[in-house]
Amino acid sequence: MRSRNADRYDLDADAVDYNERVADEEVIIRRGYAACLRALSEDLIRTARPDDLPITDLGAGTGTLLRTLPPDRPAVAVDRSRAMLERAAAALTGRPVTFVHEDLLAYVTESDHPLGHVVSTFALHCLFSDEKTALLEAVGRRLHPGALLAIGDLGFADTTARERFLGRLDAAPHRSATTAQEHYWDWSSAESTLQALGFRVRRRTHGPLIGSLVAVRDPKLPSSR
Secondary structure (H helix, E strand, O other): OOOOOOOOOOOHHHOOOHHHHHOOOOOHHHOOHHHHHHHHHHHHHHHOOOOOOOEEEEOOOOOOOHHHOOOOOOEEEEEOOHHHHHHHHHHOOOOOEEEEEOOHHHHHHHOOOOOOOEEEEOOHHHOOHHHHHHHHHHHHHHOOOOOEEEEEEEEEOOHHHHHHHHHHHHOOOOOOHHHHHOOOEEHHHHHHHHHHOOEEEEEEEOOOOEEEEEEEEOOOOOOOO
């Protein structure tokens, strides 16, 4: 299943200055960016042992998150942009990282590669709601008991919070069309989907539009793959 926005989010042209732009927390859509990355990195360092299956980073971009992990930690960096992966490879030289040029949704729903722990930061919001659900369900089927799913991204607690925020944004004199058009996560819906699949879920807020969801598959429940 290939994401319908795959071509739109081929960010080759953005690779050169991507790190600088996303770290600019003066922009409302990026406030909490550093805190979110730090929190998910700490979660992975606590949970993922070197002898585990590799960490799969969906939408690895320039390797920002993977650079925060121990240098001996095996990982798979998946991204739709070849230019982003080239920058990630340069930044992660000498580390046991495999780079995969692939659509994120297709990688999870169509491949049979071992996923290990799965992390994604600021990439999966490009998916439509039904595609987000399909990805979570595929991960839920494939993740081993005890494995971690960690997502940091743009989203709202629920539909009401989204409508309230975007309503205020519509009235703002300098509103950003990009901000209004993002495919934000509905964190409450994602949490319900994962709980139904047998995950324990924890949600956190890092900024006005940035949150994270960390889910662990219940060790008592077998995976279906």
